[in-house]
Structure formats: C-alpha cells, structure tokens
Amino acid sequence: MISEEQLQDWRGAALRVEQEVGKAIIGQQGTVRLLNVALFGRGHVLLEGDVGVGKTTILRAFARAVGGDFERVEGTIDLMPGDLVYHTYVDADGKPHIEPGPLLRHGERLTTFFFNEINRARPQVQSLLLRAMAERTVSAFNKEWRFPHMTVFADRNRIEKEETFELASAARDRFMFELRMTTPTDPAIRRSLVFNPDFHDVDELLQRVSPGILPWNELNRIGSAIQHAVKASEALERYVMDLWDATHAPQKFGVHVDGVDMNKLVLAGASPRGMMMLMRAARVVAWLDGRTHLVPDDIQAVVAATLGHRIFFTPVYELRRAQIADALVKQILDSVPTPR
Amino acid sequence: MVPRKPPARQTWRIVAIAALIAASVVGSAVAVAETATATDAVVEQPRPFGHVIGDVLEQRILLQNAGRDFAPAALPRAERLGVWLERRSAELATSADGHRWLVITYQLVNAPQGLTVVSLPAWEIKSKTGQESLKIAEWPLTVAPLTPRFASGAGGLADLLPDHAPPQVATEPIRRRLWIGLGSCALLLTAWLGWLVWRNRRAAANQPFARALRELRDSVDGSPQSWQILHRAFDATAGHVVRFATLDNLFEKAPQFEALRAQIEQFFIQSAELFFGSAPPQNPLPLQAFCRALRRLEKSRER
Numbered sequence: 001m002i003s004e005e006q007l008q009d010w011r012g013a014a015l016r017v018e019q020e021v022g023k024a025i026i027g028q029q030g031t032v033r034l035l036n037v038a039l040f041g042r043g044h045v046l047l048e049g050d051v052g053v054g055k056t057t058i059l060r061a062f063a064r065a066v067g068g069d070f071e072r073v074e075g076t077i078d079l080m081p082g083d084l085v086y087h088t089y090v091d092a093d094g095k096p097h098i099e100p101g102p103l104l105r106h107g108e109r110l111t112t113f114f115f116n117e118i119n120r121a122r123p124q125v126q127s128l129l130l131r132a133m134a135e136r137t138v139s140a141f142n143k144e145w146r147f148p149h150m151t152v153f154a155d156r157n158r159i160e161k162e163e164t165f166e167l168a169s170a171a172r173d174r175f176m177f178e179l180r181m182t183t184p185t186d187p188a189i190r191r192s193l194v195f196n197p198d199f200h201d202v203d204e205l206l207q208r209v210s211p212g213i214l215p216w217n218e219l220n221r222i223g224s225a226i227q228h229a230v231k232a233s234e235a236l237e238r239y240v241m242d243l244w245d246a247t248h249a250p251q252k253f254g255v256h257v258d259g260v261d262m263n264k265l266v267l268a269g270a271s272p273r274g275m276m277m278l279m280r281a282a283r284v285v286a287w288l289d290g291r292t293h294l295v296p297d298d299i300q301a302v303v304a305a306t307l308g309h310r311i312f313f314t315p316v317y318e319l320r321r322a323q324i325a326d327a328l329v330k331q332i333l334d335s336v337p338t339p340r
Numbered sequence: 341m342v343p344r345k346p347p348a349r350q351t352w353r354i355v356a357i358a359a360l361i362a363a364s365v366v367g368s369a370v371a372v373a374e375t376a377t378a379t380d381a382v383v384e385q386p387r388p389f390g391h392v393i394g395d396v397l398e399q400r401i402l403l404q405n406a407g408r409d410f411a412p413a414a415l416p417r418a419e420r421l422g423v424w425l426e427r428r429s430a431e432l433a434t435s436a437d438g439h440r441w442l443v444i445t446y447q448l449v450n451a452p453q454g455l456t457v458v459s460l461p462a463w464e465i466k467s468k469t470g471q472e473s474l475k476i477a478e479w480p481l482t483v484a485p486l487t488p489r490f491a492s493g494a495g496g497l498a499d500l501l502p503d504h505a506p507p508q509v510a511t512e513p514i515r516r517r518l519w520i521g522l523g524s525c526a527l528l529l530t531a532w533l534g535w536l537v538w539r540n541r542r543a544a545a546n547q548p549f550a551r552a553l554r555e556l557r558d559s560v561d562g563s564p565q566s567w568q569i570l571h572r573a574f575d576a577t578a579g580h581v582v583r584f585a586t587l588d589n590l591f592e593k594a595p596q597f598e599a600l601r602a603q604i605e606q607f608f609i610q611s612a613e614l615f616f617g618s619a620p621p622q623n624p625l626p627l628q629a630f631c632r633a634l635r636r637l638e639k640s641r642e643r
Contacts, residue, residue, distance in 0.1 A: 235615035295616045297585055334580035339568055339615035 002225035007287070010222050014040060014288060016213055017065045023208040024061045025054060026192060026199075027184030034179055034281075034305055035062055035153075037288070041280040042223040043176020044133050044152040046118070046167075046309075053181050055155040057202050059114050067212030068111025068149060071102045075120035077163050081128040085140045103128075103138060103147075110147045111216040118154040119164040126171055129154075133174050149216055169312060176277045177302070178309040223284075230283040232294045239296055239338040243303065244275050246332045247311050255331040257324060260317065265324070267312045274310035281306055296338045304329045378464070379405050381474035384441075385460070388481040393451035396428070399460060401442040401476060403432075411468045412442060424450050424458045424483065451485050458483045548576035549635040556628050566627045567611050573634070574604075584608040596637045603630060 014036055021032050031047075035058070038045045047055045063070045073084065084103040090096050099105075103113070115121075115129060132138050133152050138145045154175070156167075172178060184190055193199050232240070246253045248269030251262040270278070281302040286294050308325045317324055384400040391397070403410045415430040428445045435441060446460060462478035491497050544550060552573035559566045574582040577597075578590040587605065591598050603625065610621035 231618070233616045293617055295612050296583060300583070337572065337575060337581055339564075339571060339611065 002222065002229075004229070007222075007225060007229055011287060011290065013214055017062070020065045020209045020213060021058070021061045024205045025058050027186055027189035028054065028058060028181065031058060031179055031181050032062075033288075034177055034302070035059075037281050037284045037302065038176050039066065039151055039219065040223050040226060040287070041176060041277070041284045042151070042220060043277055043280060044154070044174065046172065046175040046178045047153065047155040047181055048158050048178060049155075049181035050183065051157060051159055053183050055181055056114075056116060057205070058181070059112075059153045059155065060202070061206055061209050062153070063112035063114060064206055064209045064211050065213050066111060066151075066216055067214055068216030069106035069109040070112045070114065071106060071110060072114040072116065073102050075115060075117040075125070077120055077122065079121050079125050081124050084125065084128060085138065100140075103132060104140060104145050106147075108146060108148060110150045111219075113147075113150050113152045115152060115154040117157055119156045119166060121165065123165055123168070126165065126167060130171050130174050149219055151219075172309050173271055173273055175309075176281060177305040179305055226287045227280060227283055230286045230292055230294060232279070232283075235339040236294050236296065236299070238340050239336065240275070240279065240299060242336045242338075242340065243278075243299065243307075243332065244270055246336050247307055250328060250332055250335075253332065253335045255328070255335045257327045257331055260324060264314055265317055265328070267314045269312075270307045270310045274307055278302060278306045300333055303333060377472040378475055379472070381465070381476050383476055383479075385479045386446075386481065388479070391448055391458075391481055391483045392486050393448050393483075395448045397446045397448070397460065397481070399444045399446065399476075399479070400433075401444070401465070401474065403440040403442055403474075405467070405472050405474060409440065410465075410472065410474060413466045413468045413470065415442070416444065416463070416465075420449070421446070421461055424448060425460070448483055452483050453485055453489055455482055455484050457481070544639070547635075547638050548573035549631060549638045553628075553631050553635050556631055561626065561628050562624055564614065567614060570607065570627060570631060570634075571611065573631070577638075582608075584612065594638075594641070596641045597634065599637060600633060603633070 017039075018029075018032050018036055021035075022029070025032060035045060039062075047059065049055050073079070083101060085101045086104070087099045087101050088096065089099075103110075113132075118126065118129070121129075128138065129152065132147065132150070136147050136150055138147075152175075157164075158180075184193070199205060242253070246255060246269075248266060250266065256262060257265070278299065282294055282298040285298040285301050286292070289298070291298075304326065308329050311325065311328065312318075313321060313324065382402040382404065384398075384402075386397040386399060403412065415432075416427060418427055418429055420426045425446045426449045428447050430442060430444050433441050433443050442465070448458070452458075457480050460479040460481070462476060464473050464475050466473045545554075552569050555569045556566055559569065571582070574590060577594050578586075579593065580586070580589070582590050584605065587601075587608065590604075591601065597604060607625055607630065610624055613619065613621040614624075
C-alpha cells in the first residue's frame with residue numbers, strides 16, 4: 001500500500017521529469033505533460049506530426065529522464081516480426097548464433113520501447129508490437145517473455161503516405177494517446193530553435209537531461225496507486241458517461257459541426273477501453289495537479305488526445321478526419337453540460 | 341412624318357411666302373445695294389384675324405439664308421412688347437423635313453374695346469458671325485373684344501353674374517370610409533405595438549437568468565439542483581458549457597457580468613467543491629440573491 005506521502009514524493013519526481021525534458025525541448029509543454037500522464041497512466045503513446053518538429057528528440061529525452069533500459073527500432077518496409085524477436089549471425093569461427101532481438105534483449109528491464117515511423121512497418125510487425133503493448137508479453141523460443149515496465153512510444157510521419165501501412169483502428173485503440181505535435185508558434189521559441197546552436201546537436205542537447213530520475217521498476221505500482229487514490233464524484237461519473245454517449249450520438253447533445261450531417265457522421269463512438277484510458281489519464285492529471293479528486297478540467301485536458309482517434313466516422317467523412325475530429329471533440333466539450 | 345397644319349394657316353403661310361418671294365425679287369437689287377447680308381426671312385405667320393385677349397400666336401422663322409443654315413447669335417428675350425403683346429418664348433425646333441426653325445410665341449395681353457389692328461413687330465436676327473442677318477417683317481392682325489362695351493342687362497346679361505354654387509358632394513360615405521380606414525390603422529398599430537411589447541416581455545422572461553430566477557423559486561436554496569440551474573444559465577449566456585477555466589469567454593460574451601466577477605469565480609470554485617470535491621463548500625453563496633444580482637445585470641443589457 002502506498003501512502004499519501006509517497007504519492008506526493010512521486011508527484012515531485014514526475015514534475016521533475018517534465019522539468020528535465022523541458023531543458024532539451026522548448027515550446028512543447030502540452031506534449032511533455034501528456035507524455036508524462038501516459039507514463040504514469042501506464043499507457044502507450046502514438047506521436048504524430050510533421051517532419052522535423054522534434055518527435056524523436058522529445059521521446060529520447062523522455063526515455064533518458066525516465067531511466068531503465070531503452071530500445072529503439074526504425075520502422076521500415078522490409079522489417080519482419082522476427083527482426084524484433086531474434087537476431088541471427090555467423091561468428092568468426094563460422095558458427096551460427098541466434099540472439100534475442102531488440103524486444104527481448106533487455107528482458108524485464110525494458111522500460112521504454114521507441115518505435116520510430118511505425119507506419120512504415122508491415123502489419124505483421126505492427127501486430128506483434130500490439131500484442132506486446134496490450135499484454136506486455138511476447139512468445140518466443142518456447143517461452144513467454146514479459147516486459148511489465150515497458151511503455152511504447154511510437155511516432156508516425158503524417159505527411160508521407162507512400163510505402164506506409166496505416167494502422168488499423170484496433171491498433172490505434174491500444175494507444176492511450178494519439179498526440180499531434182505541431183511546430184511551436186511563439187516567435188521567441190521559433191527564433192531560438194533556428195538560431196541557437198544548442199538545439200542543433202541533438203545528442204549534446206540530450207546530455208542536459210538528467211538520466212534515470214524515476215525508479216522505473218515501480219511505475220506499475222505507483223500507477224495503480226494513483227488510480228486508487230484519485231476519486232471521482234457521482235457528478236463527474238455522470239459527466240464522463242454523458243461524454244461517452246456524446247461520442248456515439250453527438251446530435252443528442254446539440255453538437256453541430258459545420259458542413260457535416262451529424263446523423264450520418266459517427267459510425268462508432270469511443271470503446272470501453274477508450275473510456276478506461278480516458279479515466280486513467282484524467283486521474284493522473286488530477287494527481288499531477290495535487291488533487292485526490294477529479295474535476296471536469298482533468299477530463300477535458302485529455303479528451304482530445306484519448307478520444308479523438310477513437311471515434312470512427314462513416315466512410316464519407318473518414319477522409320476528412322483531420323478537420324472534423326478536432327472540431328467534433330471541441331463541440332462535445334462545449335455542449336455536454338456539467339455538473340448535471 | 342410631315343405635320344399636318346390647319347388649312348387656313350397653311351393658306352396664309354403660302355401667301356406670306358409668296359409675298360416674301362415677290363418682295364425679295366423686286367427688292368433684291370436695292371437690298372444688294374444697301375447691305376449684302378441682310379435678307380428677308382421665310383416666316384410662317386399666325387392667322388391675321390379673329391384674335392381675342394389671351395390668344396397665343398406662333399411665329400416660325402426658317403433659319404436659312406440663301407439656302408445655307410443660319411445660326412442666330414442670340415434668341416430674343418421674353419418681354420412685354422407694347423400695349424398688346426408679350427413675347428413669351430423663343431425656341432429652336434427642327435421640322436420633319438430637317439429644317440431648323442425659330443419658333444416665337446406671342447400672347448395678346450390686352451382687350452380692345454372694338455375691332456383693332458395690332459401688329460407683330462418687325463425685327464431682325466443677327467447671325468453668330470455678325471456678317472448676316474434675317475429680317476422679319478411686321479405682321480398686322482385684327483383683335484376683337486370678348487364682350488360688348490356695355491351689357492344690356494336683359495335676361496341673363498347682367499353686369500355681374502353671381503358665383504356658381506359649388507356642386508354638392510355626398511360627404512357621408514367619404515367620412516365613413518375615412519373612419520373605417522383610420523380605425524383599421526389604429527387597430528393594426530395597437531396590435532403591432534401589443535405584439536412588440538409581448539415579444540420583448542417574452543424574450544426578457546426567457547433570458548437565462550430570468551428563467552433561472554423563476555426556477556430557483558421552486559427549488560431549495562443551496563440544493564444541488566439550484567446550483568445546476570445557475571450553471572445552465574451561465575452556459576446559455578456564454579453559448580457553451582462554462583468552467584472556471586473558460587470564464588474569460590463568458591465575460592467577453594457578456595461583459596455586463598464583469599461587475600460580479602469575484603462572486604462568479606467564487607460560485608464556480610464552490611460548485612466544484614460541492615459536485616466534485618470531497619467536502620461541501622464553506623459559506624456557500626446565497627444562490628437566490630446571487631441570481632437576482634445576475635438578473636439585474638442581465639436586464640441592464642436588454643433593449
């Protein structure tokens with residue numbers, strides 16, 4: 001049982017992770033906070049953004065601050081599931097060797113698994129990864145390998161579509177968050193990114209981040225403690241259930257998006273897993289804010305990242321997802337009343 | 341299309357033209373000797389007889405000199421010409437055959453006591469260049485009185501007849517129609533004003549805090565329901581669900597509530613404690629009084 005004091009100490013450590021990452025990453029406080037929330041909510045994150053906005057850098061900085069073993073795989077079209085599990089080679093004496101691949105190499109010490117450009121990998125590879133994400137286990141060499149402390153950070157280039165394999169809806173549902181990372185808009189930060197040479201050498205930049213701030217092997221325990229410590233009132237439960245209903249039938253709450261027939265928009269609303277993820281993330285937000293109870297602001301802070309990719313549109317509107325999803329989530333938040 | 345003229349007038353025009361042509365043939369040698377440029381104009385004169393006071397006489401002068409167009413330097417002014425005549429206007433006109441005419445209108449402004457010969461005056465028009473001129477000869481005509489000099493007094497020929505009585509018009513139907521029209525207008529205006537007042541009152545009654553105030557009367561002050569009623573009023577005012585973090589949007593949309601900013605913020609803090617926190621708020625706001633204050637501010641912005 002974790003005491004309230006321990007939770008407070010962990011909160012301090014969690015905020016320190018953000019501070020440390022903030023030494024290397026500027027203008028992305030929102031993304032850093034949500035990555036931290038996913039870490040303590042024990043969820044995986046899919047990061048999406050334009051080329052060169054710092055997706056890889058932010059994830060590397062995070063992995064360094066969190067500590068534990070770190071593994072990184074580059075998604076390519078010829079990557080096969082076996083490439084994640086084992087590695088074969090012939091040694092100097094001509095003897096063949098089989099060694100564990102990147103996924104198995106660190107065993108239970110694997111804390112951060114970073115899959116770069118996940119949509120370049122074949123669906124077979126994505127399936128393997130999805131099992132590893134959902135169950136934190138993989139079967140290989142006649143036994144089951146466990147990675148209880150693993151958090152998967154994947155990124156996806158949203159501009160290039162050639163030689164890529166779009167993630168299936170079920171796959172996207174495994175990620176707690178789908179974060180969209182954009183170029184900073186603040187002129188001072190933009191100027192600094194371009195003209196300050198400190199930001200040009202990523203390896204040197206990452207040295208600023210203090211490594212291993214968290215006792216990584218206790219993340220599951222603390223994550224569970226947070227979920228039990230932060231309470232939701234009846235009014236908040238009603239609010240969350242209303243939000244869930246609104247993802248299925250937004251028109252019932254008077255939600256309207258310009259140029260969209262609301263009766264024909266939604267094919268399927270958020271899944272139960274999606275709502276669980278929402279609550280897990282919201283509780284972490286409340287904990288990071290120093291509260292032991294949830295308020296609607298906690299929910300609203302994570303709704304877009306959690307539910308945005310979990311509302312499935314009819315085919316006619318699916319092609320316009322990028323424009324519609326954000327507007328729909330905003331309208332739902334503006335229209336679902338609370339307290340009720 | 342050639343305009344048709346009255347036969348008498350046409351006859352007199354032919355006579356006038358013939359006379360002028362004859363005069364010009366006879367006097368051409370003399371005219372050439374006197375001035376090489378002064379020519380008799382071709383003139384259509386009015387009928388020379390049968391005129392009375394008030395008649396308008398038209399004299400038309402062809403603006404041509406020896407077959408060439410004649411551009412007058414100036415048109416004669418409208419003015420009184422002696423005892424009998426007044427020149428009313430002088431205008432340029434183009435006939436159907438393309439000739440340009442100067443049309444002078446005279447009016448007989450005096451009545452003679454017996455048949456009298458009056459003459460349109462002789463005059464001359466100068467060209468723009470000043471080198472040429474057209475001469476218009478005097479034109480005598482007879483003018484007669486309208487009445488005998490002395491009235492006989494017999495029968496209806498009295499010195500002065502009384503005024504004709506105006507015709508009797510039935511005013512009752514007009515008055516009735518007028519009253520019906522006025523009554524309808526008044527009725528319409530009253531109905532419109534009534535509708536306007538009713539609409540404004542209904543709109544005022546449906547304002548978020550007016551509605552909330554009515555609903556609060558039916559609920560227990562301080563109950564969760566009463567807090568929710570006020571929340572819905574804030575939501576309706578802002579046009580979206582209002583939270584503490586989005587209060588600025590509310591004040592932007594309804595700046596009249598700025599005056600109660602502190603209490604509104606306190607309301608949202610206390611509401612979060614009540615609905616989402618672990619303990620009910622200390623010293624909760626008196627919601628009915630708070631709502632009345634909000635309604636007053638809301639009303640201040642109603643038209």
